[in-house]
Amino acid sequence: MPELPEVESLARFLTGRLAGRVVDRVYPVAVHALKTYDPPASALEGLAFDGVTRHGKFLDLRVGGLHLVMHLGRAGWVRWREQLPGVAPRPGKGPLALRVRLGGAGDGVEGGAGFDVTEAGSQKRLAVYVVHEVQEVPGVARLGADPLAAGFGPAAFRELLAGERRQIKGVLRDQSVLAGIGNAYSDEILHAARMSPFKLAATLSEEEVDRLCAAVGSTLTEAVERSRGLALKDLKAEKKSGLRVHGRKGEPCPVCGDTIREVSFSDSALQYCPTCQTGGKPLADRRLSRLLK
Structure with missing residues (x-):
């Protein structure tokens, strides 16, 4: 199960690759993983990433005025791809749960890159949320102290x-x-x-x-x-x-x-x-x- 160090590393990795990039398409492949419906995942399309943070084991991707929040559960992971397949993914029995395709950043960067959110195994605990405020995610709202926060001692x-x-x-x-x-x-x-x-x-x-x-x-x-x-x-x-x-x-x-x-x-x-x-x-x-x- 990804814990604080791995999620922190994911946040740092994605920060350098997503800053300023625009969401072209969002493909919710595993519907059971998407825990919210308003706003829909498609609301992220056309918005630019402006930061990636961590809340405990939750990964928080800020996109325009929205948050794409993920809890990777026991066997979830994020896989960066410099070139995604040109064909839209189809729902099935594979590990792919969510795909986010990026457009350019307005500076000559080509589109086609993006990331997949996957989940292996039969125990499906991956959870994906699209919310206006991160505290709308029940698990985030219940979190205790962050052991790496400056004030913790x-x-x-x-x-x-x-x-x-x-x-x-x-x-x-x-x-x-x-x-x-x-x-x-x-x-x-x-x-x-x-x-x-x-x-x-x-x-x-x-x-x-x-x-x-x-x-x-x-x-x-x-x-x-x-x-x-x-x-x-x-x-x-x-x-x-x-x-x-x-x-x-x-x-x-x-x-x-x-x-x-x-x-x-x-x-x-x-x-x-x-x-x-x-x-x-x-x-x-x-x-x-x-x-x-």
Whole structure:
């Protein structure tokens, strides 16, 4: 799933390619992905891009007085193409969900370039919105603090965690608390902070909160910096190669050499290092425990 670093990199990549370009045609290929109908997607045609920003995991493309907002879900992605096919796409069973064809920028730039929004797999969670104000998107309106915002720090983090009786792994993934962190980077942050994913947020000491806050900032910032300058097609591979514990069950921890363990849930799994995070004790894998009964 694209998380904050990947969406931030997408925003930076598209900013340099879309500024001043005019939308020629919009093709909503997968109707289920388009969550709004007024204004229609065709309202973007003839308008110029004037910026690309990020709100948590949401990508916000400003087009004239409108916003083209996308949440890429679990398997969505944006693919830049210098030359789109000349034939209009047809709805079908392929991964293509939305195509945006660009015209010239009024400075001799030829049309034909654009981007595709695709979604792989059978779980269709991609969501595309065309709105007048970005806060009209329900998910954006509910977002919590941005961990890379200038004003975010230990004091603000302590306020967010005060009274939280949930496990810290779930708090980090809660978009209404911190915007943009998902399953992968929460694993990475907790490993960097040397903290158990099952630890209750309200029980963290001041030193632990400070350590966790520092791990949030460094993990996300380093991931964004690793992606700087990469083509869109390389961002997913970079994310995978940069992860130290997430998705690396059975491999040695790069810090201590212990074997990375996993806890499985119904639709996801977390990975951690026992030596670095839980005092050497393996966490109970509830799904495995049920199978053994």
